[in-house]
Amino acid sequence: MIWNEKMETLSRAEMQELQSERLRKLVAYVHERVPFYQRQFAEAGITPADIQDIRDLTKLPFTRKSDLRDHYPFGLFAVPREEVIRVHASSGTTGKPTVVGYTRDDLQVWAEVCARCLALSGAKPGDWFQNAYGYGLFTGGLGMHYGAEYMGVGVIPVSGGNTARQIMILQDFQPDIMACTPSYALTLADRLLEAGIDPSSLRVRSFILGAEPWTEEMRQELEAKLQVDAVNIYGLSEIIGPGVSNECVEAKDGAHIMEDHFLPEVVDPETGEPLPEGQVGELVFTTLTKQALPLIRYRTGDLASLTYEPCSCGRTLARMSRVVGRVDDMIIVRGVNVFPSQVEAALLTVEHVAPHYAIVLTREDHLDRMEVQAEVTPEFFNRVGAEVFGRHPFEAVGEIQQLQERVRYTLREALGLNVAVTLLPPGQAPRSEGGKLRRVIDKRVLK
DSSP: OOTTHHHHTOOHHHHHHHHHHHHHHHHHHHHHHOHHHHHHHHHHTOOGGGOOSGGGGGGSOOBOHHHHHHTTTTTTOSSOGGGOOEEEEEOOTTSOOEEEEEOHHHHHHHHHHHHHHHHHTTOOTTOEEEEOSOOSSSSHHHHHHHHHHHHTOEEEOOOSOOHHHHHHHHHHTOOSEEEEOHHHHHHHHHHHHHTTOOGGGSOOOEEEEOSSOOOHHHHHHHHHHHOSEEEEEEEETTTTEEEEEEEOTTTOSSEEEOTTTEEEEEEOTTTOOBOOTTOOEEEEEEESSOSSSOOSSEEEEEEEOEEOSOOTTSOOSOEEOOOOEESSSOEEETTEEEOHHHHHHHHTTSTTEEEEEEEEEEEETTEEEEEEEEEEOHHHHHHHOGGGGSSOOHHHHHHHHHHHHHHHHHHHHHHSSOOEEEEEOTTOSOOOSSSOOOOEEEOOOOO
8 A cells, every 4th residue: 555645656757846846945944944054054155046956955065963962952943942842852972862843744744754654564544553662752652653543553552672561462452563673573573482472373464673773684584483574664863753764565675765755865975975876875864844853964874875766566756775884883772872982971980990992792682782891990900909800809809890880870871771891901992003993893693
């Protein structure tokens, strides 16, 4: 089923005409309402009159995540506070979240694009939807929730975690569609099989998976274990949340971008120059219809490619490949964005811990595990004794354990994530030898 056949099957010429019309209105809108863009346009030597169609897009300056942080919390909003009826936020590198706002019309657009994603995933009015994305300031849970309700799909708002309850609801409520992270879907699959539950006894036929990287091999394993279709959803809170793009259940060959609302580009990460169709580069989006937080040429940091070839499902929307990496050093652990600089900032607040560390990522039972290996200061090491990390007096062991717990607590508060902590003697963490220092050791194997 195609949810919005008019928009999702426009010819390329019709789509470009619509995008050009909306781009002209957007540029005039932000120039009138957002001081940041007034300054950006002035520095670039352009006015709204210089932007007549999407071919003029490259004249416009880029917007970066740092711009949102620099104008925290509401400095990039284009409407007064009274017109914002919802805010969400994602974590940042300095402890301040990236704040996004929505007007009533923005929420309607969000519901519309999420309804399209559900239809792309095989949902239809009258189905039931088990939503295992988190509810709260993050955009995942509520975005899909309202998209499903708008479509006429019954929502079971389970939120994340509590595997036993998720399985009970899968058995007792018999939902047709489920959404969660891909690693958690594998955990559910293993638990079902361990419990001797035959997947064919469940009604669920599609899993909508996002918020972390996954591979075609993982899809094949999931579909075999759960006897479902598994499709990829993509989104980011700055653009709208989930609903930017979604694979179709028919082809599973790239995620269809809702490009009547989000104008996509792929640019060279170093130069910012546009790249041709099919070439991997940094994804950039312009929000053509958002009111509260419109963004022009927002650099996502995600690496992917675009194709404009029509899909076998009948849709003509541009499609993006899977995200193959990140421009920056952000890592994703169980759906949570983590920057090494966050780890460093947290470690530096703990007495007796040196600013030398490593982040080790592994995968156990299909779930990501993050370990922070942090050096203690030479003073602490010398005071407790060189043998403290081997056989040591009870008092020394106690000090190490106390310091380890302080580090673990500090990281949990800073990252919103439970991590393992290993304390190292001085000189044991990675050091730069003149090149780029590799602090992240990723041992995960996506299957």
